[in-house]
Amino acid sequence: MNKFLKNTGNRIMLFIITLVIGICFISSYLSYYKTKDNILSTAYETLTARTNDSSSSIEREFYYRNEQLNNLASLPEIKSMDWNVQQPVLLQEAEKWKFDNIFVMDASGYGYYPDTSEIKDQSNEDFFLKMKKEGSFITEPFIKEDEKKSITTMVTPIKNDSGEIVGYLCGSIDLTDINNIVQSIKFGHDGYAFLLNENGNFIAHNDMNLVFEKVNFKQNFNSSNDEKSDQILENVFKNITSKETNVEELKLKDSDIFVSYTEVKNTPWSLCIVASNDEVFSGVNKLAVQQVILAIIFAVIGIVISIFIRKFLSRKIKDIEEYAEELSLYNLAYRNNTTTNDDFGQVVKRLNFGVDVLNSTINQVKVNSEEISESSSDIDSMIDEISLDLEHAAATTEEISATMQQCNASLQEVNRITDKINERSKDSDKKAKDSLILAKTIESEASLIHSETINSKHSIEETYEKCKDKLERALDRISIVESISTMSNSILEISEETNLLSLNASIEAARAGEHGKGFAIVAEEVRKLSEESASTVNTIQKNIDSAIKAVKDLSSSSRELLSVVEKDILTDYEKLINVTLSYKNTGDNVKEMAYDFSNTSNDVSKAMNEISVSINELAEAISVVTDSSVTIADNMNSINNKKDNIVKNSKENKSKSSNLSEIVNKFKL
Known part of the structure; x- marks a missing residue:
């Protein structure tokens, strides 16, 4: 059964039968x-x-x-x-x-x-x-x-x-x-x-x-x-x-x-x-029988058609199997001359084309194998000659390497002396730079103090003018406080008169008897209010007197303070400005001296650096040459040592080329 199902035609036939x-x-x-x-x-x-x-x-x-x-x-x-x-x-x-x-x-x-x-x-x-x-x-x-x-x-x-x-x-x-x-x-x-x-x-x-x-x-x-x-x-x-x-x-x-x-x-x-x-359902039962008969008829027709398809496929597949068998026997001369143009015909034509390409490739491989064999023989003789040349070159390279090592030792001693000089130049340059920084700091601080002193003087002058102006206006307002005292005296007199009027009103209310009780209460309240007003006015007068005295004391002290600012402080600021200006000029002179010393030290340091760099570059070049010489010598020795392997591999390639030629010769072209 498994053998039957392995056949593609049989599987297609079973599929069609099942489908039908x-x-x-x-x-x-x-x-x-x-x-x-x-x-x-x-x-x-x-x-x-x-x-x-x-x-x-x-x-x-x-x-x-x-x-x-x-x-x-x-x-x-x-x-x-x-x-x-x-x-x-x-x-x-x-x-x-x-x-x-x-x-x-x-x-x-x-x-x-x-x-x-x-x-x-x-x-x-x-x-x-x-x-x-x-x-x-x-x-x-x-x-x-x-x-x-x-x-x-x-x-x-x-x-x-x-x-x-x-x-x-x-x-x-x-x-x-x-x-x-x-x-x-x-x-x-x-x-x-x-x-x-x-x-x-x-x-x-x-x-x-x-x-x-x-x-x-x-x-x-x-x-x-x-x-x-x-x-x-x-x-x-x-x-x-x-x-x-x-x-x-x-x-x-x-x-x-x-x-x-x-x-x-x-x-x-x-x-x-x-x-x-x-x-x-009598008609339905008859119909069922008819449907079954028709289904069987169509199934038989489908089976017959599927058998025909299977035979057709089997014939085409057999041609392809025969083609594959010839290829398995290395027969590249076999061709299937199909005349159909269906899918199977196209497959056979493409197989023919593929075999033609393979035939051409095998011929090319055969020619290339012979050429590889001849090239391997030439390589063997060339390697022998190269081996002798490499031995001479390795000896010469070793001598160059020894000379370079001696030069490198001399340069290292010169480089050591140069480094010491360079270090001292760097110390001088550093000290010159520190002096220059200090001079710049002195100049900067002197300029800052001079500027701040001038600004402070201007600020004090402005403050002095403002305070003087405000103080004069404040002294002018003292008269307002004195007018308040006068008004409080007037209020005190009014409250005394009000008190007298309330006393008279109480007397009149007493005379009126029951009808004047309400008026008597009002008169009593007015009297109390006038007494409270008199008491409050007395307190205000005392406070105003104290304020007037304090203002007069403050006015006297402020005038003395303004006199001190004008005569002493502003004069001292002029002297301080002259001192800071002298300090600034001294800083400029120190900065110029430090700058000249720094430039001189810097030039010396740069010159020593250039000498040191040149010596280092020369030492590195000598070292590289020395290393390269050693490497070249080692590589030459290594190449000489690998000569045997190259010869061996060349012989193996020649042998493989011969084997490939034998395999290619099996094909029938």
Whole structure:
């Protein structure tokens, strides 16, 4: 099996067969269920239409009977409600219109039966009560077991010329005609119909024994009393009695059926049509067989096509395998002369092109191998000559290296002396730079002190002028304080007069008695206020006197201070400015001397640095030459030592070139 599956053609064949079979059966499956749904939908529609048409036929039969009864109720003889007149007419009309019996109920509930001439009081019976309630209706069938007949009664009201109900005309009819209509309803070979009342009893059926024996709907379809089937039938019966029009599939224990039902209008009954599941799906089963046959046919066709494809692929793959086998035998002269231009033809053509390129490459390798072998021999002789030259060069290089080492030792001694001179030059240069920095610091500080002294003098002069001006203005304001003292004296006199007035007001209020009590209180408050004002003014006068004295003392001291600033401090500042200027000039002279000394030391230091750098560069050059000489000597010795390895590798290359030539010669070009 594994060998079979390794073949590409076999794998493709199996894939195509699987694909064709899968597509065929999936398509058949989908087609079957789609057709099944369509057939089922058509069956539902057909059952519904057949049920509605049959129901309409039954409705028309009852409609005609009801019209006959209405016409009889409109006859004058019947409307007269005279029994002697009604009886012969009723007998005649019953025979004429094939009623089983026609009788009359008056408005008080008495029934008049013409066939027996019997008159009965039925006022308390449900039959009469329903007449009064509904007026016109159809009764449930009455079974005459001895005659095997089912009879129902149609009731219509009898109205006088004024439209008042004076009685009810009742016509009993045999349901044989209705049953014939029901029995004529067919669906397929086994489908049948029946009428069902609200109690679940059959009114008309293909098997009339079910009607006469009053067999129930659920009993008929669930003879084994299965609970699940009983529940299904109960739900269907509820739908039937709800006056709906529908089709339902019932999966019962005893059978699987479809039931289509609808109401028969103007009656208390419903019409049902039953069709077996096999009857409905007979076309579907035939279709299923056809789909399976078609699927098998297409699968066989797919298998045949896949076998053809496998043979085609196997033939093409065999050509490529033959090509690969020739290549494995080093046969580069083989070519496959294909004439097809498909994918396999393109592969073979590309293989031919690749072999052509490989053939050309092998030829080139063969030529290059021979050239490499000849070059290896030439390299051997060249290496021998180079070895002798290297030995002479190594000896000369060693002598140069020894001479360079002696020169290097002499230069190192000169460099040591130069370093000492350079160090002393650097010390002198450093001291000169320190002196220059100190001179610059002296000059800078002298300039700063001179500038700050001048600025300070200007600041003191400005402060002196401002203070002098402010002091003079302040002395001028002392007169304001003295005027405040005068005003406080005036306030004191006013408060004394106010106190006197309040005393007079108190006296007058005392004279006024009760009427002056309020005024006396006010006078007392005014007196207290004047006394407080006098006390406050006295305090203000004392404070003002103290302030005036302090201001006068401050004025005297300020004038003395301004005199000291003007005569002593400003004069001393002039002297200080002259001293700082002299100090600044001295700093300039010291700076120039330090600058000259620093330049001289710097020139000496630079000269020694240049000498030292030149000596170091020369020493480094000699050292580099010495190292290079040693390195050259070592490399020459190393090259001379590796000569044997080079010769050995050259021989190995020559041997490998020979082997490569032998391998190339295996190919058939």
